[in-house]
Amino acid sequence: MSDTTDTGGPVLAADGTPLKRSLARALRRQKLRALMLIAPLLLFILISFILPVADMLYRSVKNGIVADTLPRTVVAIADWDAESGDLPSEAVYAAMAADLKEAAAAKTHTKVGTRLNYENPGIASLFRKTGRKAKKFDIEGVASWKDELIDINKDWGDIDNWRTIQTYSPRVTQGYFLNAVDMRVGTDGAELRPEAERIYMNLLGRTLWMSLAITVCCIILAYPVAWILANLPMRKANILMILVLLPFWTSLLVRTSAWKILLQQQGVINDILVWIGLVDDSARLVIINNQFGTIVAMTHILLPFMILPMYSVMQTIPPSYLRAAKSLGATDWTAFWRVYFPQTVPGIGAGSILVFILAIGYYITPALVGGTKGTFISNQIAFHISSSLNWGLASALGAILLAVVLVLYWAYDKIVGIDNVKLG
């Protein structure tokens, strides 16, 4: 007993090194081996997920193009006071002429024009038109570039254009994010856009409440289905399961188009209602190309994502609990509400998170059946990616959507607790 204690020095391993260090080394080796095992996955996630998201986030503030294309102008215009009401000095015009000459030779003048056009409509053609002549500019040979440029295009004499160039000369901009929340850089700081141009906050709100409505509809429809599936004998449950999964395996476009055929005014549902006399032929129901259409179609499309987690949770609840509750005198309702339902909450939670997060990112279905009032913010993101090419704005909208999802996830964790979510 006494020979192992009080030797004074650290505990040594068999080879004489301190035990602590030797243990740490062994653990480190183990950790390294574990890391090597998951390295392919880690690398995959890094390359295919984390880097693109980081790039997207960076794009939403990136604005190097102005400083890169018009380097002299950016320096020269830095100390011009836009509020003075005077046009920039002769030096700024000369710098712009030199920059334009170089940019036109490299064919980048139109790119910077497109960038600035997002903030100030009309500036793109100013750059395009001036660029056509800029290749032949004789920088030294013109006495006043101010007069010369204004002579080429009178818009060079417009203070607003110069203000835009000055405002967007830094390499990082908040412009895209401001635009994404319906604001803009005004003469004194950020201000709301005129009401006729506010889109995104309205759309974001609509996206959230409609996704919530879709989630609630899914819960209501999925709960009894999952309950039946969990309580039927195996063979019958399997057949029913196929009915749940079959639409799940069908193309999204096919299912959405099917809803079009069902819901349109000359469609199956309206035809039946008219035929049985519930609805007059001249007053057919408008149940597509609006929010109703989007909610119906998306509830149907996302339903399996709610049924499956609910089903797997319900399967694990022993039926004897309900019998025990009833034998102790509970009514059917009490037994369900006090005993059965609380045990299914983890399944509802998992399904709700899945459905809600999938729903706020949907854009094909809302685009096809949503009309004008049933579209989501993702439709605008898709528009800016593929059509308007304003990728900065698309990134800013995406970043906001990502932030909203993370905040909701955090709130969910606080209120319900993420440990209470079970997929099976």
Next chain:
Amino acid sequence: MKLAKMFMATSALTLAGNVATAEDMANELTLVSWGGAYQASQVKAYVEPYLKMHPEVKVTWDESSAEAVAKLRAMNEAGNVTWDLVDAVASDSMRLCDEGLAEELNHDEDLAAAPDGTSASDDFGDLLVSDCFVPQIVYSTTFGYRKDLVGETKPDSVCAIFDLDTWPGKRALQKRPIDNVEWALYCDGVAKDEIYDVLGEDGGMERALAKLDTIKDQVVWWTAGAETPQLLADGEVVFGSTFNGRLFSAIAEQNQPIEMLWDMQSFDLDGWVVPAGLPADRKARVMDFLKFATDTQRLADQAAYISYGPARKSSAPLVGKHAELGIDMAPHMPTDPANSGNVHVYDYEWWADNRDDLNAKFEAWLAK
């Protein structure tokens, strides 16, 4: 030994490099188009004859024209452009040119002259809206209506769209401001040549939207060209705008009870764009194909398969009959004198400048 040989071979190649011969051309050609009947007409009119002359060439199609600008930009950023020749509408070609994503062409050098010797730039004339663009066809966005649903009075003006009293029922319009706001202002009493001036003024767009407000709850908004023929065939809408070729195929090929309303049709162009920065051998092949595919006869041949007007003036007299139906194609062309009495020519430059701004207003209005 080996290295020296390789070095010699390379320098020999560099010496010969300036003379483009068939050996220097790549034998793979990736074309980008819209799919469907339009792409089929290009296969029949340009690609099959070209392949007969050059059996060594292998053509691959990519049906991505709808997202051409975005995809080309992404490819360019990644430094790996896999497309050789891209079919795009004129406004997209202007943006590709602006972004430096498309090659600037010398139309007279790169394209074939007309048979009578007229230079390519004169033969295409005003349709060369951008330095990067070789137009193939003139198409129009115009209206079709259901013969059986419009009642006694046949509509003969685009303003029938805004007249709910005479022609009640739903209308299908494209979900974008272009064309719709011009039609709205025109029917609000603005003279045709003043439309863009009015639209550019303060309150111009608001005026157009106010006119559209009068029919807003009767409008079904479409995004894909195939939607309108379907909506018309189902009787979902009484009027619908779409590309004239889509209406032609619904009327002539599928015998739907639809009639054309050519008034104030909006002319637009579709054509080829060469991506910037192709390697020399691929570019040589593309330019060779492009010269062939946009000559007078090829453009006229295309009109036998689809009802879009050839972009060359010299092609117009050569337009014949539909290849399968045997009907005369000329009366179905948007450029036919009987159809083009009152046309709207849309201003590319103006829209390039104002698109983002007006689109924001349009979207905000739609969401209201």
